[in-house]
Amino acid sequence: MLGYEFRDPDLLREALTHASGADHRLASNERLEFLGDAILGAVVCESLFRRFPDYQEGELTRIKSVVVSRKTCAKISEEMGLDEYLFLGKGMGCGEPTPSSLLADVLESLIGAIFVDGGMVAAARFIVRLMDPEIESAVEGQNGLNYKSDLQQAAQRDFGATPTYLLLDEKGPDHSKCFKIAAQIGRSRYPAAWGRNKKEAEQRAAMNALSELAGAPIPYQSD
Numbered sequence: 694m695l696g697y698e699f700r701d702p703d704l705l706r707e708a709l710t711h712a713s714g715a716d717h718r719l720a721s722n723e724r725l726e727f728l729g730d731a732i733l734g735a736v737v738c739e740s741l742f743r744r745f746p747d748y749q750e751g752e753l754t755r756i757k758s759v760v761v762s763r764k765t766c767a768k769i770s771e772e773m774g775l776d777e778y779l780f781l782g783k784g785m786g787c788g789e790p791t792p793s794s795l796l797a798d799v800l801e802s803l804i805g806a807i808f809v810d811g812g813m814v815a816a817a818r819f820i821v822r823l824m825d826p827e828i829e830s831a832v833e834g835q836n837g838l839n840y841k842s843d844l845q846q847a848a849q850r851d852f853g854a855t856p857t858y859l860l861l862d863e864k865g866p867d868h869s870k871c872f873k874i875a876a877q878i879g880r881s882r883y884p885a886a887w888g889r890n891k892k893e894a895e896q897r898a899a900m901n902a903l904s905e906l907a908g909a910p911i912p913y914q915s916d
Contacts, residue, residue, distance in 0.1 A: 695773075695803075697819055699810050708806035709778050709799060722802035729805030732813075736820040737761050740828065749912055759831045760824055766797035769823050775799050833892055840899035847906060848878045856902070858895045861885050873915055876902040886913035 699705045708722050737760050741753050748756075759765065770776070776791040779799060808816035841856075848856050859882070862873035874894040875885035883902035888894025897913045904911050 695819070696822060697807055697811065697815060699806070701810050704806040704810050705803075708802040709775070722799065722806075725802035725805035725809070726798050727805070728808060729801035729803065732808050732816055733761055733766075733801060733804050733820055733824075736817045737824055737828075740821060740824070744828070745832075752912065756828065756831045760827045763794065763797040765827055766800045767793035769827075770796035770800040773800075775803070833896070840896050840903060844876060844878075844899040844902050847903065851906075852878055854879045856899070858898060860891070874898045878902070884911045884913075885915040887915055 704725075708725050710721050734757070737757055738753075741748070741756055745753065771791075776796060776799075779791065779795070804816055804820060807819050844856050848854050856876050856878050859875050859877055860872060861875055863870050864873075865871050869889075871887050871889055872891050872894040873885050873887050874891065874897075876883045876895075876898040883898065883905050886894055886897030886901050888897050901911050901913055
């Protein structure tokens with residue numbers, strides 16, 4: 694389930710022990726949660742920094758906020774079935790679904806426990822394995838970063854039209870092409886953007902269009 698074997702099983706138990714099920718607060722997972730939250734943020738930030746060298750700070754921040762959100766952590770925790778292994782106090786659980794806030798907390802405490810038990814390399818490996826799919830989804834606009842959808846809504850609301858996307862150029866070998874795409878609404882064409890695939894280029898072109906419509910600086914310069 695974890696893909697990691699603890700050398701100190703007591704750390705794993707501590708990571709899974711909610712304050713309600715602990716003899717005292719220091720025996721709960723709260724301290725590990727504090728540590729894991731910081732490590733999760735740092736590892737995701739480094740991953741984004743290295744993987745997307747042409748992303749500006751604002752874009753990296755938006756993706757990070759989705760990937761490390763409480764909602765995402767709770768979803769991953771639930772998918773891993775961590776709620777079945779929690780040590781809770783009497784009156785908690787009782788057949789009711791585990792609160793999402795508690796699910797998010799336990800994932801962070803587990804990350805903290807892996808860090809203490811196996812070091813940063815082990816913790817980073819665990820985080821990257823879990824968060825890579827979330828990063829990809831966020832980049833492709835599936836987790837609240839769908840600029841194409843936002844542009845479509847704006848175009849239909851303000852112009853009564855649907856945006857189209859024009860492939861203007863492509864470069865690179867077949868196995869590693871980049872694409873230059875521009876969004877167009879009616880007769881108005883907006884600043885183009887390059888992407889490592891057509892989906893990414895379209896998302897960036899949509900963000901450029903939204904930025905120009907809002908009178909904001911263009912985030913992706915194509916020339």
